Amino acid sequence: MGNFDNQYITDRLQRNFGTDVKILGESFGLLSVGTAKERIIDLLRFLKEDDELSFSYLTDITAVHYPELEDPFCIVYHLHNLVQNIRIRIKVFVGGEPPSIPTATTLWKGANWMERETYDFFGIDFQGHPDLRRILNMDDLDVFPMRKEYPLEDPNRVDKKDFYFGR
Amino acid sequence: MTKPITKIAPNAPSFYDNDPQDELITLNLGPTHPATHGVFQNVLQIDGERIVSGISTIGYIHRAFEKIAEHRPFYQITPLTDRLNYCSSPINNMGWHMTVEKLLEIEIPKRVQYMRVIVMELARIADHIICNGILGVDTGAFSGFLYVMQEREFIYEIFEEICGARLTTNIGRIGGFERDFNDIAFAKIHEFLKRFPPVLEEFENLFVRNRIFIERTSGVAAVTPEEALSYSWSGPILRATGVDYDVRAVSPYCSYEDFDFEVPVGTKGDVYDRFMVRNAEMWQSLRIIEQALEKIAGEPAGVFHADVPEFYLPPKEQVYTNMEALIYHFKIVMGEWEAPKDEVYFAVEGGNGELGFYMIHDGGRSPYRLHFRRPSFINYQMFAPMSSGMLLSDAIINMSSLNVIAGELDA
Amino acid sequence: MSKVTLAEAPPGVEGAGFFATSLDKAIGLARANSLWPLPFATSCCGIEFMATMGSTYDLARFGAERPSFSPRQADMLLVMGTIAKKMAPVLKQVYVQMAEPRWVIAVGACASSGGIFDTYSVLQGIDEIIPVDVYVPGCPPRPEAILDGVLRLQDIVKSESLNRRNTPEYRALLESYGILAEIENG
Numbered sequence: 001m002g003n004f005d006n007q008y009i010t011d012r013l014q015r016n017f018g019t020d021v022k023i024l025g026e027s028f029g030l031l032s033v034g035t036a037k038e039r040i041i042d043l044l045r046f047l048k049e050d051d052e053l054s055f056s057y058l059t060d061i062t063a064v065h066y067p068e069l070e071d072p073f074c075i076v077y078h079l080h081n082l083v084q085n086i087r088i089r090i091k092v093f094v095g096g097e098p099p100s101i102p103t104a105t106t107l108w109k110g111a112n113w114m115e116r117e118t119y120d121f122f123g124i125d126f127q128g129h130p131d132l133r134r135i136l137n138m139d140d141l142d143v144f145p146m147r148k149e150y151p152l153e154d155p156n157r158v159d160k161k162d163f164y165f166g167r
Numbered sequence: 168m169t170k171p172i173t174k175i176a177p178n179a180p181s182f183y184d185n186d187p188q189d190e191l192i193t194l195n196l197g198p199t200h201p202a203t204h205g206v207f208q209n210v211l212q213i214d215g216e217r218i219v220s221g222i223s224t225i226g227y228i229h230r231a232f233e234k235i236a237e238h239r240p241f242y243q244i245t246p247l248t249d250r251l252n253y254c255s256s257p258i259n260n261m262g263w264h265m266t267v268e269k270l271l272e273i274e275i276p277k278r279v280q281y282m283r284v285i286v287m288e289l290a291r292i293a294d295h296i297i298c299n300g301i302l303g304v305d306t307g308a309f310s311g312f313l314y315v316m317q318e319r320e321f322i323y324e325i326f327e328e329i330c331g332a333r334l335t336t337n338i339g340r341i342g343g344f345e346r347d348f349n350d351i352a353f354a355k356i357h358e359f360l361k362r363f364p365p366v367l368e369e370f371e372n373l374f375v376r377n378r379i380f381i382e383r384t385s386g387v388a389a390v391t392p393e394e395a396l397s398y399s400w401s402g403p404i405l406r407a408t409g410v411d412y413d414v415r416a417v418s419p420y421c422s423y424e425d426f427d428f429e430v431p432v433g434t435k436g437d438v439y440d441r442f443m444v445r446n447a448e449m450w451q452s453l454r455i456i457e458q459a460l461e462k463i464a465g466e467p468a469g470v471f472h473a474d475v476p477e478f479y480l481p482p483k484e485q486v487y488t489n490m491e492a493l494i495y496h497f498k499i500v501m502g503e504w505e506a507p508k509d510e511v512y513f514a515v516e517g518g519n520g521e522l523g524f525y526m527i528h529d530g531g532r533s534p535y536r537l538h539f540r541r542p543s544f545i546n547y548q549m550f551a552p553m554s555s556g557m558l559l560s561d562a563i564i565n566m567s568s569l570n571v572i573a574g575e576l577d578a
Numbered sequence: 579m580s581k582v583t584l585a586e587a588p589p590g591v592e593g594a595g596f597f598a599t600s601l602d603k604a605i606g607l608a609r610a611n612s613l614w615p616l617p618f619a620t621s622c623c624g625i626e627f628m629a630t631m632g633s634t635y636d637l638a639r640f641g642a643e644r645p646s647f648s649p650r651q652a653d654m655l656l657v658m659g660t661i662a663k664k665m666a667p668v669l670k671q672v673y674v675q676m677a678e679p680r681w682v683i684a685v686g687a688c689a690s691s692g693g694i695f696d697t698y699s700v701l702q703g704i705d706e707i708i709p710v711d712v713y714v715p716g717c718p719p720r721p722e723a724i725l726d727g728v729l730r731l732q733d734i735v736k737s738e739s740l741n742r743r744n745t746p747e748y749r750a751l752l753e754s755y756g757i758l759a760e761i762e763n764g
Binding site: 027028030032056057058059060062064065076078082085087089108109110112113114117121134135136137138145146152 | 225226229231233234235237238269394396397398399400410412417418509510511512514521523525527535536538540544545548549552577578
């Protein structure tokens with residue numbers, strides 16, 4: 001098992017998934033691939049369990065909100081092959097309300113909190129997640145604060161009125 | 168009732184023998200419990216002294232770093248990174264600056280890289296001192312903590328000499344440092360290299376072969392490498408299980424490839440191994456600092472930043488006197504600079520593991536999205552599941568050996 | 579020559595074999611020099627407090643030898659670090675659980691005003707939920723600054739009248755925070 005490069009990963013993915021997996025780019029040497037939410041678990045399982053690719057380490061799960069897109073939420077997975085020291089990024093764009101995607105906790109136990117955090121911030125419904133509750137914010141918060149439409153500052157504040165600054 | 172998953176010390180009594188009562192008590196540990204060093208809440212079901220199950224609640228100091236980062240120019244994000252893992256802020260600062268430098272493709276002079284290595288390794292020592300010192304306190308040995316805390320104060324003095332601040336350092340600039348290390352700083356680093364090893368040795372002598380300490384820690388909260396990897400552990404606690412994953416060695420940044428150092432690993436992944444790995448890492452950090460000082464001596468003196476005026480904040484006295492500096496200053500402060508629209512993932516080896524920065528830049532004033540891969544958050548996830556079956560007192564030292572930092576946990 | 583430093587006596591009348599002062603001042607002196615701190619440390623400032631308690635700065639010199647982690651046996655609540663809105667009820671409860679007389683020091687920018695975290699999740703200063711006696715600036719404050727805050731509090735304690743906690747003004751203060759009923763019902 002020698003070293004392999006992004007081209008090799010691309011070939012393997014295209015052989016196994018055909019057009020279901022798109023190559024999104026290779027910025028700074030990190031291969032980004034995109035897929036649909038129907039195939040994401042298959043793709044993750046393939047990357048994790050394939051003897052050669054063996055991206056067995058889940059570095060991170062997060063999401064990005066692009067309000068102007070048709071599918072406004074992009075869920076980003078970073079995987080790492082610790083033996084060959086190659087990373088890969090997988091992106092899935094999802095829409096709908098609530099936006100949903102199958103959970104990766106079936107593959108990695110560590111995905112649990114990462115998905116809870118993503119749910120907490122973006123309201124993404126990870127279907128099949130064992131315990132999808134808010135993790136960082138208060139339980140009674142009724143918005144998903146990392147979505148772009150919500151402001152950074154607390155809109156209920158009274159001490160920042162222009163009045164106090166003589167304006 | 169769940170079966171205990173951790174090994175019990177061989178001579179410990181079994182609490183399941185002839186148990187007349189099968190009644191469980193709910194114990195709310197935290198969020199302001201003195202034994203938890205931070206705001207962690209765990210609601211535990213306990214059977215006598217033994218934990219049956221637990222639920223962790225976090226977020227008690229959630230400060231919305233990622234949301235703030237979407238509203239701040241790049242330089243204003245540095246103070247945020249300070250407050251992630253405040254035990255080793257310089258590593259976070261450098262990690263963030265290097266992320267931006269990776270995006271901007273800035274070449275950093277070797278001397279600056281070695282200076283960064285010195286600062287980062289000092290921060291790593293400060294971080295490990297806290298963790299191991301507190302672990303000693305939690306196992307009932309207070310004096311070791313007092314010995315090493317004095318050295319930690321000395322590290323703070325060095326930071327103060329370099330950047331003016333002790334804890335939340337906000338050290339450096341995109342492209343290098345705000346000023347060169349002065350002679351006193353170099354002298355203090357040299358002095359630290361002389362005075363710390365005997366203290367560390369004494370600290371080790373207090374614990375390493377200490378029967379009480381071994382009984383309290385050996386075999387406690389042992390984790391297999393497979394389990395650690397499936398929970399995405401990183402840092403010293405992963406290395407204690409025997410996985411030699413260290414970002415410094417695997418994907419060297421900041422010229423770590425120039426240094427000769429070892430990645431210490433453990434065998435059992437228990438609390439004792441984590442303690443030993445952190446101690447060994449402090450010795451390795453000292454080695455790295457020593458080499459870095461030698462290497463700096465061979466580099467052209469006085470270079471402390473890359474020549475990138477469009478990104479490197481100019482010194483204030485130049486801003487007042489020099490037209491060009493004023494323009495650059497204005498552009499940088501207002502965030503009006505040319506940065507490629509791209510996405511970048513960059514990781515450094517923080518005090519607790521792989522500290523990753525995932526940034527998407529769309530050409531605006533601030534990052535479109537900045538996500539911190541926070542090792543404490545990911546490492547702490549396993550605490551509640553692994554606690555079931557453990558004694559309450561073991562769970563406490565397990566928590567302190569995980570070295571979860573509330574700021575990094577909750578972001 | 580004894581190495582014990584005596585606290586300075588309050589103003590009073592002194593003569594051969596006696597010293598007379600008001601009860602307020604005598605008690606204030608005693609209280610000020612044995613403040614038991616309750617460290618409510620949440621983040622960075624807590625690490626600086628650790629340094630303050632440690633051997634180099636040694637808070638114990640000022641009579642605060644025993645950090646009390648139980649609110650029932652503490653006089654001085656040191657709130658160090660960011661208080662998120664999720665944490666606010668906990669802090670309020672800790673304050674309510676403390677016995678009178680109690681004092682509060684807000685250590686650092688976050689506890690005083692929210693600091694750099696002007697966000698939806700952070701309480702903009704603990705004085706929104708509990709009364710504060712001394713504010714210590716800094717992000718985080720140096721250990722010297724924390725010590726200075728404790729010394730300033732000692733000045734307040736020394737000059738506080740014994741009756742203060744029974745005055746209608748004090749009750750109105752607690753009422754304005756909505757914690758009077760909770761405190762009176764124990």
